[in-house]
Amino acid sequence: MGLRQLVICLGDQLNADAAVFDNFDRDHDAVWMAEVPEEATHVWSHKARIALFLSAMRHFAEGLGEGGTTVHYHRLDADRAQTLGEALSADLARLNPAHVLVTQPGDYRVLQQLRGAVRRAGKRLVVVRDRQFFDSPEGFRLWARERKRLRLEDYYRAMRFDRHVLMDGDQPVGGSWNLDHQNRRSFGREGPGMLPAPKSFQHDAITREVLALVEARYADHPGRLDHFDWPVTQEQAREALADFVDHRLPAFGPYQDALWMDEPWLYHSRLAAAMNLKLLSPRVAVDAAEQAYREGRAPLQSVEGFIRQVLGWREFVRGIYWLHMPGYLDNNALEATHPLPGFFWTGETDMTCLRQSVGQTLDHGYAHHIQRLMITGLYTLMLGVEPRRVHEWYLAVYVDAVEWVEAPNTLGMSQFADDGLLASKPYCASGKYVQRMSNYCQHCAYKPEQRSGDTACPFTALYWDFLIRHEDRLRRNPRTALQVRNLQRLGDEERTAIQDTADAHRRTVLGG
Numbered sequence: 453m454g455l456r457q458l459v460i461c462l463g464d465q466l467n468a469d470a471a472v473f474d475n476f477d478r479d480h481d482a483v484w485m486a487e488v489p490e491e492a493t494h495v496w497s498h499k500a501r502i503a504l505f506l507s508a509m510r511h512f513a514e515g516l517g518e519g520g521t522t523v524h525y526h527r528l529d530a531d532r533a534q535t536l537g538e539a540l541s542a543d544l545a546r547l548n549p550a551h552v553l554v555t556q557p558g559d560y561r562v563l564q565q566l567r568g569a570v571r572r573a574g575k576r577l578v579v580v581r582d583r584q585f586f587d588s589p590e591g592f593r594l595w596a597r598e599r600k601r602l603r604l605e606d607y608y609r610a611m612r613f614d615r616h617v618l619m620d621g622d623q624p625v626g627g628s629w630n631l632d633h634q635n636r637r638s639f640g641r642e643g644p645g646m647l648p649a650p651k652s653f654q655h656d657a658i659t660r661e662v663l664a665l666v667e668a669r670y671a672d673h674p675g676r677l678d679h680f681d682w683p684v685t686q687e688q689a690r691e692a693l694a695d696f697v698d699h700r701l702p703a704f705g706p707y708q709d710a711l712w713m714d715e716p717w718l719y720h721s722r723l724a725a726a727m728n729l730k731l732l733s734p735r736v737a738v739d740a741a742e743q744a745y746r747e748g749r750a751p752l753q754s755v756e757g758f759i760r761q762v763l764g765w766r767e768f769v770r771g772i773y774w775l776h777m778p779g780y781l782d783n784n785a786l787e788a789t790h791p792l793p794g795f796f797w798t799g800e801t802d803m804t805c806l807r808q809s810v811g812q813t814l815d816h817g818y819a820h821h822i823q824r825l826m827i828t829g830l831y832t833l834m835l836g837v838e839p840r841r842v843h844e845w846y847l848a849v850y851v852d853a854v855e856w857v858e859a860p861n862t863l864g865m866s867q868f869a870d871d872g873l874l875a876s877k878p879y880c881a882s883g884k885y886v887q888r889m890s891n892y893c894q895h896c897a898y899k900p901e902q903r904s905g906d907t908a909c910p911f912t913a914l915y916w917d918f919l920i921r922h923e924d925r926l927r928r929n930p931r932t933a934l935q936v937r938n939l940q941r942l943g944d945e946e947r948t949a950i951q952d953t954a955d956a957h958r959r960t961v962l963g964g
C-alpha cells in the first residue's frame with residue numbers, strides 16, 4: 453500500500469502534539485522535513501539564526517525517528533534542492549502520498565511555495581490550524597470585522613476574558629487590566645546590580661555539527677556563533693522557562709523598558725525563539741507565569757506584563773499579519789526611501805546606543821524589545837529608511853525572527869509604515885528618552901539635550917527633523933499633536949539648523 457499521509461513539518465513547527473499529527477499512523481504515514489539554502493539566504497540571515505533552526509530541526513527529526521516515525525529529511529549538506537518548493541516537488545513525485553498536510557506556516561511566502569508544489573503534483577494541500585496559538589487567523593478576522601480600529605488593549609482584554617487567563621471570575625485579577633504604568637522604571641544611577649545569568653545550554657554532537665556547517669557554508673553571513681547557547685529541544689525550552697520564572701520574572705515587569713551598557717538580557721525571558729519554533733507552548737509559558745503569581749513567587753505587575761506580551765501582543769501581531777498579507781510588506785505610509793546604513797551589519801558606529809544594540813545583536817542574535825523598538829527601530833524611522841529594507845534586516849538578524857511576528861512589529865509598530873493599522877502613533881522620541889531609560893548616553897560623545905551642531909545627539913536632531921518633515925500628519929493625530937505643538941517654540945533659524953544637522957548626519961551614515 454502506498455503512502456497515506458505526508459505531513460510537512462517546517463523549521464518553526466517542531467512540536468509532535470500539533471493537530472497535524474492527530475490522525476498520524478506510523479505504519480502508513482510519514483513526516484517530511486527539509487533544510488534548503490533559500491531559507492538561510494532569502495534574507496542575509498545571522499549565523500545563529502540559521503544554526504538554531506537547523507539544530508532544533510535535526511533534534512526534532514531524531515526524536516521522531518527514535519519513536520518509529522518515518523522522516524524524509526533533506527539535509528543542507530547533502531541535497532541540491534534550493535527551495536522548499538523544489539525539494540517537495542521531487543519527493544511528491546517519488547512518494548506519491550494520497551494526502552499532504554501542513555500546519556499553518558508562519559510565512560506567507562512559504563505557504564504559497566508549498567501550495568504551488570502540491571498543486572503541480574496534482575494534489576491538494578491541507579492546511580491545519582496551529583493550536584500552539586491561543587487564537588487563529590479566522591478567530592482574529594471575526595474579532596476584527598466588528599471594529600473600526602484594531603487596538604491591542606481591546607483584543608488583549610477579550611483574550612484574557614475568553615481564555616480565562618489571570619481572571620477572578622469575570623474580573624481581572626487585582627481589579628485592573630493594565631499595569632503598564634508600574635512597568636516603566638529605569639535602573640537609576642546605581643544600575644541594575646548583580647543580574648541573574650540566564651540558563652545556558654551546552655552543545656551536543658548535533659549542535660556541534662550544525663555550528664561547523666554554518667561556520668563553513670555561511671562564513672560571510674552576519675553575526676557570530678561563539679556565544680550560541682539557545683535551547684534547541686522541548687526539554688531545554690522547558691528548563692529555560694523554569695529558569696526565567698524562578699529568577700527573572702519577578703523583576704521583569706518594572707524593568708521591561710530599561711536598558712544598560714553590556715547587559716543584553718536584563719530580566720527578559722529569552723523565550724521568543726523557543727516559542728516561535730514551537731519548542732515551547734505559549735500556553736505553558738502563560739500558565740507558569742500565572743501560577744508564579746498565585747503562589748506568591750512573582751508580583752502581579754510582572755506577571756501581567758509578561759502575559760500581555762504573550763497572550764496579547766504575540767497573538768495580535770499574528771492576526772494583523774494574516775489579515776493583511778500579502779500586501780502588508782509593501783506598506784510605506786511615510787514614504788521613506790533611504791537605504792539601511794552599513795553599520796547595521798557591523799556595529800561600527802560612534803553612537804553608543806546603536807553600537808550596543810547592534811553589537812549584541814551580532815554577538816547573540818538577540819536584542820530585547822526596547823532595543824528593537826526604541827534604539828534600532830526609532831533610528832531607522834527618523835532617519836527615513838525604506839521600511840522594506842528595515843524589515844529585511846530584522847528578519848535576518850534575530851534568532852526568533854519569523855515573518856508573522858517580525859513584519860507587523862517592524863513595519864507597523866516600529867516604522868509606522870502601515871499608517872496606524874497596528875500602532876496608534878509613530879514611536880518617535882529624542883535622545884532624552886534614551887538618556888532617561890539607560891546609561892548609554894553617559895558613554896557617548898554626543899549630547900542628548902542638543903538638537904543641532906556637531907555634538908548634537910543624532911537621535912535628537914533626527915527627532916525634531918522628523919516632526920518638521922511630518923508636521924501635518926502628526927498634528928492630525930491626537931496622540932502626537934502635543935509633540936508637534938512644541939515645534940512652535942522653534943524659530944526659523946533653529947529649524948534650519950536642526951535640518952542641516954539631520955542632513956549632515958544622513959550624509960555621514962549613508963554616504964553621498
Ligand code: FAD
Nearest residue numbers: 720721722723724761766820821824825852853858861862
Ligand atoms: P521578553 O521581553 O521576555 O517578552 C516575553 C515574550 O513576549 C517574548 O518571548 C515574545 O514571545 C512575546 N512578545 C513580547 N513583545 C512582543 C511583540 N511586540 N510581539 C510579539 N511577541 C512579543 N518578536 C519575535 O518573536 N520575533 C521577531 O522577529 C520580532 N521582531 C521584532 C521587531 C521589532 C522592530 C520589534 C519592535 C519587536 C520585535 N519582536 C519580535 C517582539 C519582541 O521584541 C521580541 O519578542 C522580544 O524582544 C524577544 O525577546 P524575549 O523572548 O526575551 O522577550
Ligand code: SF4
Nearest residue numbers: 805883886893896909
Ligand atoms: Fe544614543 Fe544620542 Fe545617547 Fe549617544 S547621546 S547614546 S547617540 S541617544
